[in-house]
Amino acid sequence: MTTILPRKDLFVLPEDIIYLDGNSLGVLPKAASDRALQTINQEWGQHLIRAWNSAGWMDLPRVVGNRIARLIGAPEGSVATGDTLSIKVYQALAAALKMRPDRKTILSDSGNFPSDLYMAQGLIDTIGQGYRLKTVTHSEMLDAIDDDTAVVMLTHVDYRSGQMYDMKAVTEAVQSAGAVMLWDLAHSAGAVPVDLAASQAEFAVGCSYKYLNGGPGAPAFIYVRPDIVADIQPALSGWLGHAAPFAMEHDYRPAFGTERMRVGTPPIVQLAILDAALDVWDEVDMADLRKASVALSECFIEEVEKRCPDLELASPRDPALRGSQVSFKFENGYAAIQALIARGVIGDFREPNIMRFGFTPLYLDLDDVRKAAQILGEIMDTDAWNDPKFMTRAKVT
């Protein structure tokens, strides 16, 4: 049984807001607060330390990992949850470099999300020994892989443009050049169909606070291809990735399978909220979701281009090459986004000139999208963005 989208009744949607920023922080699922209260008041408050067993806390990272696995085409037991996406990037890169000891280059997209590049730089700086990070543009990527490339780290859907790599083709090219493939699914999980198993990629990582609606700072996830996981010696070898955490052994022995990618004590309250947020996905067919997503973004592009000649599409025009987001370039994009927010349409701005809009079919419909385009048209027609109050940069945009 699949759900007819959208399912607005399952989410808290503030009145007079059209939320096109679910690709940055997804909205609150109605089930989240009750689950948080149960975890806090019943489990923590009443069971106390016993809740690690009685309330299933020890298993929660695995349970949640398996629910995410289904959404990204990964087999049961292949996804571990916890920590942040940056930490998971580090774990995957460190493991990938160990798999190709004679190669010294991490190759990535120069437009990749900065934290992925920063974590690579930190890892390289920690190891030393001639390792380097090389970045090239999307179009230069395949030609840039050479016999020094240990691992290629790419974000499947570009955070600025929404441009989507062909996961299967790129993975094949990377692996045929002898390198290891790491995909960042931050803008893919819950947004577009992903078939990790079919791609044969060795690693994938992602976060759960965007399309999966896990809440601010929700736990991240990491996928390791099952046939290689037994050989991985985790760099971040924490006690909950140990084969027997409570045996309190002196030496690290990795746990079975992807469980070894766990590190420290997991954030139980946030995992419980994420688990509640994942309930809605049990009935979602990713092909249906993709259809709805494309319809929303096609409609938005058409309406915006009709109304706003000063905005230039910064995303691929072919929906097959886009994720579930659409960006437009505008020199005064920062102010225009602030003007939009002031009128109840929440999108976001990304340096240097990108107005970004995410389309989350679980709680957006075509009327929302048309209305958002109409308000954007009014702002552009009247230069409403040209107001000092929209020019001041806040800390987070």
Next chain:
Amino acid sequence: MTTILPRKDLFVLPEDIIYLDGNSLGVLPKAASDRALQTINQEWGQHLIRAWNSAGWMDLPRVVGNRIARLIGAPEGSVATGDTLSIKVYQALAAALKMRPDRKTILSDSGNFPSDLYMAQGLIDTIGQGYRLKTVTHSEMLDAIDDDTAVVMLTHVDYRSGQMYDMKAVTEAVQSAGAVMLWDLAHSAGAVPVDLAASQAEFAVGCSYKYLNGGPGAPAFIYVRPDIVADIQPALSGWLGHAAPFAMEHDYRPAFGTERMRVGTPPIVQLAILDAALDVWDEVDMADLRKASVALSECFIEEVEKRCPDLELASPRDPALRGSQVSFKFENGYAAIQALIARGVIGDFREPNIMRFGFTPLYLDLDDVRKAAQILGEIMDTDAWNDPKFMTRAKVT
């Protein structure tokens, strides 16, 4: 103004339970669930992405860090929060090794909490190049420091015995041998007075789910001595430790001060709960807390030794050498702890034979301690632990 201890009215204390496991997971502060609901329903639900500014989410790790700083004798701005204790150990060790490039040894206590040793092993394995972890016993520690020792990593209060290192004296010895000092304050923060500034230690790390009552998987913290932080290039160089996270620069530039030890997007719900849990500490004088803690543990030792000749004290007898916990050795300790829990006294067991009891003066009084000792005495008198139902090991003890 200081609080007269205990302040049981501020906590949820389940009926018919005497909780001597606050050193593993502290009880629920009454303020926590309202704060969680505010964060979830108002901030996330209504403000959505705007809450990073409007609800102060971006600043929350720093705000919480400053509140913890006061409890461990650290200056404002010197403590960053987030991630897990294991991650913070890795960050501190990686930074320490960079400070002493000619030295290859991490020295630690063979009885240190395993995850600290595991993280050191993972770091060494990542770097390679002849680094090693050397562990010795508490009594051998000072003699084991040599001119290859880059960093000494010690848990201030031993998780099994409760034995406490003299922070100032040990730090002085370590530094006079040219090594860097890293303290793990897992069983110290909120348990015993700590004066990091006076100790001159370079690094300290800790968790907040024990004596600080931050809840299961609450965020960890890291202290870096202010005069050295500007030279640290973080190994885990995530975007929220960048000088300008939202400038989306290609290259990592560390943020000012200890903020550079932040990594990825912080767990906002758990940070908010921890912030609420820290409210009670604003009125607590650590010297008063220590007095109450010693009174509780002295009473417990006296009562248990009077009633239970088969139990052997596994903690230092001198309270000045103990943290806020007391352990007894007993061959059938696991079963005895289960029998205690079945009668409403929650302590915990640590391999191989340690019955461990934590004393949290915020919500325990002398009557609790006497009653717990009495129940333990009854169990030992009647061999009530000698029951198959108490012998089966659960996953977490």
